[in-house]
Amino acid sequence: MSRRRHVEETNESDVDMTPMLDIVFILLIFFIVTTSFVREEGILVNRPKAQNNPPNNASPTVVVQISESGQVKFNGKAVDIERLAARIESFLAENQTNSAVIIPEYDTAHDKVVQVMDQVKLFDQLVISIGKSKS
Known part of the structure; x- marks a missing residue:
């Protein structure tokens, strides 16, 4: 029991x-x-379309290259980020163009790219494109 x-x-x-x-x-x-979902705003980037045949009457383009170490080159010549706007201004005074291409290398710090973009955005007539480094 x-x-x-x-x-x-x-x-x-x-x-x-x-x-x-x-x-x-x-x-x-x-x-x-x-829960509220916040939509974060980003940067609007115009990516150039691939062209097999570039036009013959292509206007000169503002080309800014950024190395992995943060060195900035404007049309192939080394320049300081603070002086980039002055170089672009003198280039635009001599050449009629409305396009700028920023080409960072693969491991370039994002803050350097943003600093360069801020300098280029000072000129309203320029359309900024992001290019890809050859290496």
């Missing part, structure tokens, strides 16, 4: 998990519904 009482007592000590699961699902639904 004593064995039956002992077995019956262990059966009664089970915990019903259903109410706890209901509460967890209700909390999950609450957090999903109340």
Whole structure:
């Protein structure tokens, strides 16, 4: 007889998990519904389309290259980032163009690219394109 009482007592000590699961699902639904998703704004980049035959009357282009170490070259000549705007201004005074190409190397730091883009964006007539380094 004593064995039956002992077995019956262990059966009664089970915990019903259903109410706890209901509460967890209700909390999950609450957090999903109340979460606000923020849409982050990015930079609009105009990518040039591939052309097999460049036009014969192509106007000169502002070309800015950025090395992995952060060195900036304007049309093949080394220049300091702070003096880049002055170089672009003198180039635009001599040449009629509306396009600028920024060519960073693969491991160039993003902040250097953004600094160069900020300098080029000072000239409203220029359309900025991002190029790919040959290496």
